[in-house]
Amino acid sequence: MTHVSLQKLTKVYPGATEPSLDRLSLEIPTGELTALLGPSGCGKTTTMKMIAGLLAPTSGDVTFDGRSVLKDKPEHRGVVMVFQNYLLFPYMSVADNIGFGLKMRKVDKPQIEKRVAEMLELVKLPDLGKRKPAELSGGQQQRVALARALIVQPNVLLLDEPLSNLDAHLRFEMRDLIRSLQQEMGITTIFVTHDQEEAVVLADRVALILDGCMKQYDRADVFYKRPVDEATARFFGGQNFIQGVAGNGVFEAAFGHLELPAEAASGVGKLTFRPENIRLGSADRNTLEATIAEKIYLGTQTRLKLQLGEETIDLIANPNDAEHLQPGNALTINLPPEALWVLQS
Amino acid sequence: MSDRLKVFLLLLPALSVIVVLFFGGLLIGLMRSFNYMPVIGLTEPDFSAYVSVFTDREFYLSFMLTFYIAFVSTVISSILAIGAALLLRRQFVGRAIVNFLFQLNLTVPHLVGAIGILYLFSQSGSFARLAAEWGMIARPAEFPALVFDPYAIGIILQYVWKEVPFIGVIVLANMQSIGEDYESVARSLGANRWQSFRHVLLPLVFPGVLSASVMVFAFTFGAYEIPAILGANYPAALPVLAYRKYTDVDLAARPEAMAMAIIIALLSAVMIYFYVRYSRRRIRG
Numbered sequence: 001m002t003h004v005s006l007q008k009l010t011k012v013y014p015g016a017t018e019p020s021l022d023r024l025s026l027e028i029p030t031g032e033l034t035a036l037l038g039p040s041g042c043g044k045t046t047t048m049k050m051i052a053g054l055l056a057p058t059s060g061d062v063t064f065d066g067r068s069v070l071k072d073k074p075e076h077r078g079v080v081m082v083f084q085n086y087l088l089f090p091y092m093s094v095a096d097n098i099g100f101g102l103k104m105r106k107v108d109k110p111q112i113e114k115r116v117a118e119m120l121e122l123v124k125l126p127d128l129g130k131r132k133p134a135e136l137s138g139g140q141q142q143r144v145a146l147a148r149a150l151i152v153q154p155n156v157l158l159l160d161e162p163l164s165n166l167d168a169h170l171r172f173e174m175r176d177l178i179r180s181l182q183q184e185m186g187i188t189t190i191f192v193t194h195d196q197e198e199a200v201v202l203a204d205r206v207a208l209i210l211d212g213c214m215k216q217y218d219r220a221d222v223f224y225k226r227p228v229d230e231a232t233a234r235f236f237g238g239q240n241f242i243q244g245v246a247g248n249g250v251f252e253a254a255f256g257h258l259e260l261p262a263e264a265a266s267g268v269g270k271l272t273f274r275p276e277n278i279r280l281g282s283a284d285r286n287t288l289e290a291t292i293a294e295k296i297y298l299g300t301q302t303r304l305k306l307q308l309g310e311e312t313i314d315l316i317a318n319p320n321d322a323e324h325l326q327p328g329n330a331l332t333i334n335l336p337p338e339a340l341w342v343l344q345s
Numbered sequence: 346m347s348d349r350l351k352v353f354l355l356l357l358p359a360l361s362v363i364v365v366l367f368f369g370g371l372l373i374g375l376m377r378s379f380n381y382m383p384v385i386g387l388t389e390p391d392f393s394a395y396v397s398v399f400t401d402r403e404f405y406l407s408f409m410l411t412f413y414i415a416f417v418s419t420v421i422s423s424i425l426a427i428g429a430a431l432l433l434r435r436q437f438v439g440r441a442i443v444n445f446l447f448q449l450n451l452t453v454p455h456l457v458g459a460i461g462i463l464y465l466f467s468q469s470g471s472f473a474r475l476a477a478e479w480g481m482i483a484r485p486a487e488f489p490a491l492v493f494d495p496y497a498i499g500i501i502l503q504y505v506w507k508e509v510p511f512i513g514v515i516v517l518a519n520m521q522s523i524g525e526d527y528e529s530v531a532r533s534l535g536a537n538r539w540q541s542f543r544h545v546l547l548p549l550v551f552p553g554v555l556s557a558s559v560m561v562f563a564f565t566f567g568a569y570e571i572p573a574i575l576g577a578n579y580p581a582a583l584p585v586l587a588y589r590k591y592t593d594v595d596l597a598a599r600p601e602a603m604a605m606a607i608i609i610a611l612l613s614a615v616m617i618y619f620y621v622r623y624s625r626r627r628i629r630g
Contacts, residue, residue, distance in 0.1 A: 014436070049529070052529075052533050053532075053533075054529045054532065054533065073532075073537070074529075074532040074533050075532055075533075075534075075535045075536060075537050079533060080533050080534060081529070081530070081533045083526055083529075083530060085526075087526055087527055087530045089527065089545060089548075089549075090549075091548050091549070100531070100534055100536075100544070101534035101535045101536075103544075104534060104535045104536040104537075104540050104544070105535055148534065149534070152534060152535055158533075
């Protein structure tokens with residue numbers, strides 16, 4: 001049960017001119033599951049290694065429950081890191097891998113065996129203790145790595161891209177396993193990923209890191225509805241950005257006026273809305289006439305490019321609704337005010 | 346042309362060298378050790394050469410000495426090489442220079458090294474003279490016998506000097522390809538520095554250490570020139586003894602020399618087998 005706090009954490013690698021991580025501050029409440037999300041090379045793994053004590057920060061602080069842990073050796077921090085490629089010790093059996101942390105703590109053998117058996121049961125691999133890691137599938141190796149981390153009952157669990165090496169069907173299984181174990185044991189858990197979908201399905205809260213700086217730290221759904229800026233919106237698949245001026249609850253664009261939600265900002269800026277939140281047909285408010293420029297069928301959805309005056313916008317529709325639509329056709333759409341958001345320039 | 350045939354033809358030059366020079370030589374040696382030399386009319390093979398080798402006390406003394414030299418040189422070289430690799434894989438200022446110096450003596454022939462040891466460590470060598478000059482000993486001859494000595498210290502020194510960089514380079518490459526993440530995992534699971542070395546890095550680099558040190562063991566067990574230059578006269582290392590028999594004025598000693606050569610080859614093979622088995626168990630256990 002540990003509240004993790006990162007305070008202006010900065011890392012400049014020797015010989016580098018730009019910091020890999022620039023003054024990252026983050027409060028991770030006890031028992032929460034937080035995602036550090038960002039593209040490759042944005043400093044996520046660096047952050048994890050600094051929390052684990054495997055790397056010293058250039059400046060800033062890491063505190064657990066208010067106490068700085070920078071001087072603590074990695075083996076004394078109560079933090080376990082599970083690496084992306086699992087890194088099971090190849091020459092040890094599965095059982096020895098899982099029992100490793102207890103063996104290092106000089107726990108006696110029968111006790112280790114008992115705990116290892118419990119952990120194997122917990123990650124649903126009860127019969128594989130005698131195997132070597134090379135004889136396991138990727139998903140099984142992942143479970144062993146997780147069991148090896150959880151057996152030492154860490155205060156903080158760090159996961160590096162926990163789902164990215166797994167097949168689609170295994171991802172959901174693993175996600176459920178991680179979530180249920182994490183909640184059962186109440187371990188403060190931080191994982192890093194470059195995949196926004198992975199962050200959204202797994203995390204209570206997401207911290208988006210771009211170019212070594214934290215952009216936004218919020219519940220996952222907020223990133224879709226209320227992004228802080230265009231880069232954030234784009235990272236989450238946002239496509240539609242329209243230049244204009246907001247004021248008095250109305251956005252004025254070249255093609256007309258749109259009614260905004262009450263909490264929207266005012267001033268010069270960009271209007272953004274998700275392609276999946278555009279509705280077909282007319283409504284009481286924000287109804288627009290567009291022309292279909294392009295139609296792309298994607299199986300479970302159909303993507304339309306619409307011409308709206310000078311602007312091009314993306315729309316995602318149900319394939320059945322879009323079946324009769326053809327490029328060149330006129331199309332009536334409406335943008336519900338609560339689906340709109342203004343990004344100030 | 347089938348692929349197999351192509352591979353075979355490509356390997357042929359190398360294979361013929363190995364087969365003709367190595368196995369051919371071994372076969373002729375084997376025949377002669379059994380007193381079988383049809384060219385000079387010996388067509389009845391027997392075991393007399395082996396009998397006289399095995400009943401000779403000097404042979405056992407030589408064998409013990411040779412085993413001791415090979416074993417001690419290999420173990421000391423391996424330990425120092427692992428230590429050196431641990432230092433050299435770190436980032437520090439001047440690492441490239443240190444690395445270069447470390448590998449420099451790989452290019453120096455064994456013989457040159459042996460003569461260097463002779464000049465430096467013998468009782469008339471530089472260190473002895475310096476020690477006498479500085480008053481640490483009264484005369485250079487009082488310098489401890491490190492060359493031609495019963496403990497073969499000079500020989501072991503030479504082998505260690507030459508083989509540490511050899512094993513070290515292999516182990517260093519091995520460590521660099523393994524990276525530091527396994528140790529990071531171990532540390533975060535609660536292992537201290539020593540434990541993560543002992544239980545994680547060492548078993549991971551061990552196959553590399555093992556193959557390098559087996560080569561060193563086989564080489565030091567069968568090498569002639571270093572014990573010939575730096576070794577005591579009696580007992581002599583096995584290869585030296587075999588060569589003496591071979592060049593004996595009494596031609597009848599030749600089959601004995603061949604028998605010894607065959608025994609050296611066999612013993613090396615057997616010892617390497619046990620060395621590999623035993624040390625693998627020790628490290629993995």
